[in-house]
Amino acid sequence: MTDTVLDITDLELRRGPRTILSGVRLQVSRGEIVAIMGPSGSGKTTILRAVAGLERFQSGQIDVDGVKLAGAADIPKPTLRELRRKVGMVFQFHCLFEHLSAIDNVCLAPVHAHGVAPADARARGLELLRTFGVDHRATALPRQLSGGEAQRVAIARALAVDPPVLLMDEPTASLDPERRADLGALLQGLQRQQRTLIVSTHDEDFARDFATRVLRMRDGVVHGQA
Amino acid sequence: MAQALRPAVGLAVALAFLGPLLLSAGVARFAFNVVFAAEPPRVLRWAGDPEGGAPFVEADPSRPERVVGFDVEIATLLAAGVGRAPEFLNITFASIDQSILRGDAEIGLSGIEDTPAHRAAMAVTIPYYEFREVLSVRDADASRFQSLADLRGKTVGTLGGTIAYEILLRAEREHGVHVKSYDDDVHPYSELVIGRVDAVLLDNVLAERRHRTIPGFTIQPQTVAIGHYVGVLSPRNAPLRDRFNEVLLGAMRDGRLERILRTWSVWNDDQPALHERLLAGVPVPAVVGLDAAASVATMSGWDAARRYFPSLLRASVITIVLSCLSMALAVTIGVLIATGRVYGGRIARGALTAYVELIRGTPILLQLFVLYYGLASAIRLPAFVAALLGLALNYAAYESEIYRSALEAIPVGQLEAARTLGLSERQVLTLVRAPQAFRLALAPMTNDFVALLKDSSLVSVLTVLELTKQTQIFATNLGSWVIPGTLCAALYLAMSLPLAALARRLELRWRTVPQ
Numbered sequence: 001m002t003d004t005v006l007d008i009t010d011l012e013l014r015r016g017p018r019t020i021l022s023g024v025r026l027q028v029s030r031g032e033i034v035a036i037m038g039p040s041g042s043g044k045t046t047i048l049r050a051v052a053g054l055e056r057f058q059s060g061q062i063d064v065d066g067v068k069l070a071g072a073a074d075i076p077k078p079t080l081r082e083l084r085r086k087v088g089m090v091f092q093f094h095c096l097f098e099h100l101s102a103i104d105n106v107c108l109a110p111v112h113a114h115g116v117a118p119a120d121a122r123a124r125g126l127e128l129l130r131t132f133g134v135d136h137r138a139t140a141l142p143r144q145l146s147g148g149e150a151q152r153v154a155i156a157r158a159l160a161v162d163p164p165v166l167l168m169d170e171p172t173a174s175l176d177p178e179r180r181a182d183l184g185a186l187l188q189g190l191q192r193q194q195r196t197l198i199v200s201t202h203d204e205d206f207a208r209d210f211a212t213r214v215l216r217m218r219d220g221v222v223h224g225q226a
Numbered sequence: 227m228a229q230a231l232r233p234a235v236g237l238a239v240a241l242a243f244l245g246p247l248l249l250s251a252g253v254a255r256f257a258f259n260v261v262f263a264a265e266p267p268r269v270l271r272w273a274g275d276p277e278g279g280a281p282f283v284e285a286d287p288s289r290p291e292r293v294v295g296f297d298v299e300i301a302t303l304l305a306a307g308v309g310r311a312p313e314f315l316n317i318t319f320a321s322i323d324q325s326i327l328r329g330d331a332e333i334g335l336s337g338i339e340d341t342p343a344h345r346a347a348m349a350v351t352i353p354y355y356e357f358r359e360v361l362s363v364r365d366a367d368a369s370r371f372q373s374l375a376d377l378r379g380k381t382v383g384t385l386g387g388t389i390a391y392e393i394l395l396r397a398e399r400e401h402g403v404h405v406k407s408y409d410d411d412v413h414p415y416s417e418l419v420i421g422r423v424d425a426v427l428l429d430n431v432l433a434e435r436r437h438r439t440i441p442g443f444t445i446q447p448q449t450v451a452i453g454h455y456v457g458v459l460s461p462r463n464a465p466l467r468d469r470f471n472e473v474l475l476g477a478m479r480d481g482r483l484e485r486i487l488r489t490w491s492v493w494n495d496d497q498p499a500l501h502e503r504l505l506a507g508v509p510v511p512a513v514v515g516l517d518a519a520a521s522v523a524t525m526s527g528w529d530a531a532r533r534y535f536p537s538l539l540r541a542s543v544i545t546i547v548l549s550c551l552s553m554a555l556a557v558t559i560g561v562l563i564a565t566g567r568v569y570g571g572r573i574a575r576g577a578l579t580a581y582v583e584l585i586r587g588t589p590i591l592l593q594l595f596v597l598y599y600g601l602a603s604a605i606r607l608p609a610f611v612a613a614l615l616g617l618a619l620n621y622a623a624y625e626s627e628i629y630r631s632a633l634e635a636i637p638v639g640q641l642e643a644a645r646t647l648g649l650s651e652r653q654v655l656t657l658v659r660a661p662q663a664f665r666l667a668l669a670p671m672t673n674d675f676v677a678l679l680k681d682s683s684l685v686s687v688l689t690v691l692e693l694t695k696q697t698q699i700f701a702t703n704l705g706s707w708v709i710p711g712t713l714c715a716a717l718y719l720a721m722s723l724p725l726a727a728l729a730r731r732l733e734l735r736w737r738t739v740p741q
Contacts, residue, residue, distance in 0.1 A: 053646070054645065095637065095640050095643040097662075098662060099661050099662045099665065108657060108658075109648055154643075158647070
């Protein structure tokens with residue numbers, strides 16, 4: 001009996017006349033690392049965005065650890081709030097808040113959205129940064145960080161609110177091979193904490209080496225749930 | 227022999243080169259004479275301000291491109307007296323002296339007062355009219371406000387830069403009245419009737435003219451001072467002035483001047499007495515009833531500067547306080563407009579866009595007039611409040627555009643990242659978007675603040691006595707712009723340079739690393 005943490009059924013997503021996703025079905029168990037592969041424009045990123053509640057879709061259903069998103073309507077605010085506790089997202093270009101230091105980026109949501117005391121949030125934030133080896137950069141501004149450092153700060157920021165599911169959009173795109181191996185190890189560490197990871201990527205080797213399952217997308221349709 | 231020849235050869239060579247030059251210069255002068263010489267002496271250019279209106283100079287109601295009035299007829303009289311044709315030049319009242327000195331026109335005629343300053347800086351004609359400065363009060367106050375001494379603690383309006391204004395400045399020191407200076411002679415009376423001022427001091431010609439069209443005020447019979455209208459010329463044109471004086475004396479002798487003044491219903495018993503004195507060669511003082519020694523025109527430039535500097539400093543305080551308060555309000559309103567335009571619904575967006583375009587598309591002077599005079603029947607804002615609101619509402623439109631573009635410059639990715647972290651839309655704005663937008667907006671905002679500091683001079687049209695207005699008054703009384711203009715520029719720089727420096731430091735601080 002597997003513990004399903006993400007269940008997508010018959011997801012249809014159109015923008016104007018263009019069909020972005022069509023009949024997407026996907027089930028992910030707790031602790032999996034799922035790699036979604038496919039050419040540019042195949043819909044990989046859109047699936048992640050839909051799960052994160054950033055896209056409106058026309059029909060189908062997404063169930064994230066008990067939070068249900070239905071198509072054809074705006075997501076109600078309470079549902080959205082619940083969803084944010086379940087899903088964290090790391091964007092391809094990190095999207096760190098440029099006016100805040102690394103540690104303040106990590107602490108912003110715990111303090112303001114989840115009511116954690118600033119001192120506690122800071123202690124936990126520093127711990128996360130230490131876990132990912134960037135605690136020495138805690139007071140640096142985003143534009144002073146290297147690509148790899150910024151990515152690890154972005155992962156720490158997403159994990160600061162402790163979501164069971166972490167979505168990562170093209171995390172290997174800007175990394176050299178050595179850094180890629182470090183990232184893989186980091187993801188496996190998260191997996192051991194029973195966190196579920198869904199990663200969109202172009203990188204065959206990375207998917208083969210670190211994912212527990214690889215999906216392939218073409219033209220908005222998921223093929224071969226290997 | 228050869229040596230003796232050398233200078234002759236040199237001369238011949240020089241002539242060979244210079245000859246054609248001299249010849250062509252001669253031809254050019256001849257051509258110039260043919261083309262231009264016939265014209266200028268035949269025309270007498272005279273400067274006046276039709277905004278002053280009847281009976282001085284006003285646009286002919288039936289043919290607005292033509293002017294009529296007693297000053298127009300006197301100009302015609304003077305021109306005919308020296309064998310020229312009058313040509314009218316429309317010049318703002320306050321700039322007539324400068325325009326004459328520049329040589330735009332030969333003479334200024336527009337109810338111009340004979341003052342010590344005019345006598346010091348210009349060539350003035352003999353007076354062609356004697357007037358009395360009279361006090362006007364609301365009908366209900368006719369018995370209690372009969373002289374300036376009765377008006378302690380009350381506000382008295384007048385036209386800026388006039389003898390009446392000088393008299394009121396003295397009364398401010400001696401009787402504790404408050405002076406309010408206007409740029410025209412209509413608003414003092416309309417403001418008297420609605421209660422914004424308690425009395426108006428201006429000459430009897432202006433008072434009687436307004437009394438015919440604006441009901442509700444009484445002209446007190448007591449004469450506060452006696453003054454005269456004169457023509458003003460550049461000191462270079464003193465000989466022409468002397469010829470004009472002869473023409474005026476002739477017109478007094480044969481009754482042509484009386485006919486002109488009667489046509490415009492300004493003839494009274496003071497005039498024959500004036501004519502008699504002038505024809506008898508008795509000197510006529512510029513002003514009776516205002517101590518000439520008190521006038522700055524008779525002081526040295528630096529004494530005058532010392533005397534006026536405190537009032538310029540006070541005016542600077544008005545300027546800086548007004549600018550700071552307006553900017554604070556403009557920033558607040560601008561933030562609200564920008565937020566509404568970025569986040570609001572269709573109707574709110576449309577209304578706010580319309581507001582911004584309306585404000586940006588119309589002159590700020592018009593907006594200030596509407597706010598202060600236009601709305602006076604509905605809501606009577608004090609001048610300072612109207613100035614503050616006018617500047618703030620105007621600048622808010624420009625500020626909002628800065629904030630809107632700054633808000634839109636923050637990458638969508640950051641906003642989405644903030645949303646996925648569980649921040650509400652309001653928190654996304656206040657914690658992520660606005661702080662970064664503010665840093666982007668800082669430089670253009672500073673720029674606008676410096677611009678506002680200078681635009682605040684426009685509120686002098688609402689009778690607020692700020693730095694530029696005070697400088698203008700100073701310059702009018704002194705008859706020169708050199709010292710007042712220099713002091714004024716120095717004071718503006720003293721205000722704007724520290725501001726610019728402060729802004730640069732803030733920008734630097736927010737850009738540097740907090741490491």
